[in-house]
Amino acid sequence: MRTFAVVTAIALGLVAAGAFAQAIDDAQIAHIVVTANQVDIDAGKLAASMATSPEVKKFGQQMVTDHTGVNKQAVDLATKLTVTPADNPTSQSLKAGGDKNVANLKTLKGAAFDKAYVDHEVAYHQAVLDALDKTLIPGASNTELKALLVKVRPAFVAHLEHAKTIQSSLGK
Amino acid sequence: MPRRSSRRSASSRRALASLAAALGALAFCLGPSAAVETPQATTHTVVMDAVSFTPGVLTVKRGDSIVWRNQDPFPHTATSSAFDSQSIAPGQSWTYTAKTRGEFSYVCTFHPTMKGMLRVQ
Numbered sequence: 001m002r003t004f005a006v007v008t009a010i011a012l013g014l015v016a017a018g019a020f021a022q023a024i025d026d027a028q029i030a031h032i033v034v035t036a037n038q039v040d041i042d043a044g045k046l047a048a049s050m051a052t053s054p055e056v057k058k059f060g061q062q063m064v065t066d067h068t069g070v071n072k073q074a075v076d077l078a079t080k081l082t083v084t085p086a087d088n089p090t091s092q093s094l095k096a097g098g099d100k101n102v103a104n105l106k107t108l109k110g111a112a113f114d115k116a117y118v119d120h121e122v123a124y125h126q127a128v129l130d131a132l133d134k135t136l137i138p139g140a141s142n143t144e145l146k147a148l149l150v151k152v153r154p155a156f157v158a159h160l161e162h163a164k165t166i167q168s169s170l171g172k
Numbered sequence: 173m174p175r176r177s178s179r180r181s182a183s184s185r186r187a188l189a190s191l192a193a194a195l196g197a198l199a200f201c202l203g204p205s206a207a208v209e210t211p212q213a214t215t216h217t218v219v220m221d222a223v224s225f226t227p228g229v230l231t232v233k234r235g236d237s238i239v240w241r242n243q244d245p246f247p248h249t250a251t252s253s254a255f256d257s258q259s260i261a262p263g264q265s266w267t268y269t270a271k272t273r274g275e276f277s278y279v280c281t282f283h284p285t286m287k288g289m290l291r292v293q
Contacts, residue, residue, distance in 0.1 A: 062282055062283075065246055065247065065282075066246040066282075068246075069244070069245035069246035069247075069262060070245055070246070072245060073245040151221075151222055152222075152245075153222075154222040154223040154224065155222075155223050155244070155246070157223070157285075158223040158283045158285045158286065161284075161285045162283065162284055162285065165284065
């Protein structure tokens, strides 16, 4: 139930981003992208050290590597465009949801940890994809920022599919 | 008897040496023209971008080289039963010379949804 609550909170946070689609500017989008990646890096670090299943452990490390790479590219672009990422309610909601997820995961062990982490990864990547499609990509004004979002979108799709495959294997 | 046998094998050795020399000369004569007829090895590029291989299916000739170039901001691999690049860092490349004919489906071991196919003719 707690996992469900955390996932719901994150999904609602990203849906809220959609509600403010018109109000979001490039500086805020850059901040949301960096925050969304960082939230998954934090959870991935925890999974890399605490997961029991080697597959889940490896996936956690993969999330750290990939989202760190995406974040570096996002920060490099923001620097190049002299855009200072601006904090906003969506970023704050993402961060709060991420912290809550990590706090919840820390109370779990073994198979329960693995399942909660992977379930959250599935829901989280789906929610981020929805936000990319409905809010972030349509909302980006700068063509390079929009192109970066389009370019990294398949990574979220690949992670979602990978997480779903692990999710189904854990259930067996 | 032993002396006759020895003479015969000495004569066989001379005959073999002559044959080898003749074959060597023939190979020397054929060598340059054979090289001209051999098609030049080509270098092909597969781009790793947006968690996919482009082109997804590549057909090459045996002896050709394939360069996998990673344009994503995170590492990938190109791994099959015949070859394994190991981790290719962002911005880096890995080259493989196709030695064996056949169809090789390959994946990125980090991203199992990322698949490609190399056909070596």
